[in-house]
Amino acid sequence: MTVYDESNIFAKILRGEIPCNKVYEDNHVLAFHDLYPKAPVHVLVIPKGAYVSLVDFSEQASAEELKAFWAAVAKVAHDLGLTEEGFRTIANTGLNGGQEVPHFHVHLLGGKSGDKRCSSRRIQGVRAAIEPPNAPSTNRRH
Numbered sequence: 001m002t003v004y005d006e007s008n009i010f011a012k013i014l015r016g017e018i019p020c021n022k023v024y025e026d027n028h029v030l031a032f033h034d035l036y037p038k039a040p041v042h043v044l045v046i047p048k049g050a051y052v053s054l055v056d057f058s059e060q061a062s063a064e065e066l067k068a069f070w071a072a073v074a075k076v077a078h079d080l081g082l083t084e085e086g087f088r089t090i091a092n093t094g095l096n097g098g099q100e101v102p103h104f105h106v107h108l109l110g111g112k113s114g115d116k117r118c119s120s121r122r123i124q125g126v127r128a129a130i131e132p133p134n135a136p137s138t139n140r141r142h
């Protein structure tokens with residue numbers, strides 16, 4: 001059985017304990033810019049329910065949650081103008097998948113350099129609010 005860790009960073013975002021740069025929200029889904037973008041546009045889409053991984057979400061979520069989640073992924077991609085030029089979707093799962101945050105999420109990566117939708121421009125204030133002053137700016141791999 002998979003145990004959900006209520007202290008993970010996305011659970012804190014969902015509870016409003018730390019900020020995020022929100023892109024989209026509905027009853028079941030939240031999407032926000034990644035704090036350490038690996039592409040000009042790098043957005044994370046997460047369900048509001050407590051699901052650890054892609055497998056947990058796919059096996060345990062209701063039909064309504066599943067539909068809302070994937071509809072939101074498509075809507076965010078459309079709204080950010082990614083669908084015509086193309087983009088990547090990634091869902092890292094578990095230790096060997098390199099999943100760092102144990103709350104299911106899908107990465108949307110796209111855009112070009114110099115992009116007005118650029119994630120790094122949009123997360124400056126959020127980083128300043130939650131990181132200590134001398135923290136490295138991009139310390140994460142993907």
Ligand code: AMP
Nearest residue numbers: 009033034035036092098099100101140
């Ligand atoms: P993963 O390795 O698939 O679990 O991806 C976790 C992602 O969450 C990474 O791309 C991180 O850059 C991103 N991340 C970590 N903390 C935050 C945060 N507070 N707000 C937005 N994104 C975050």
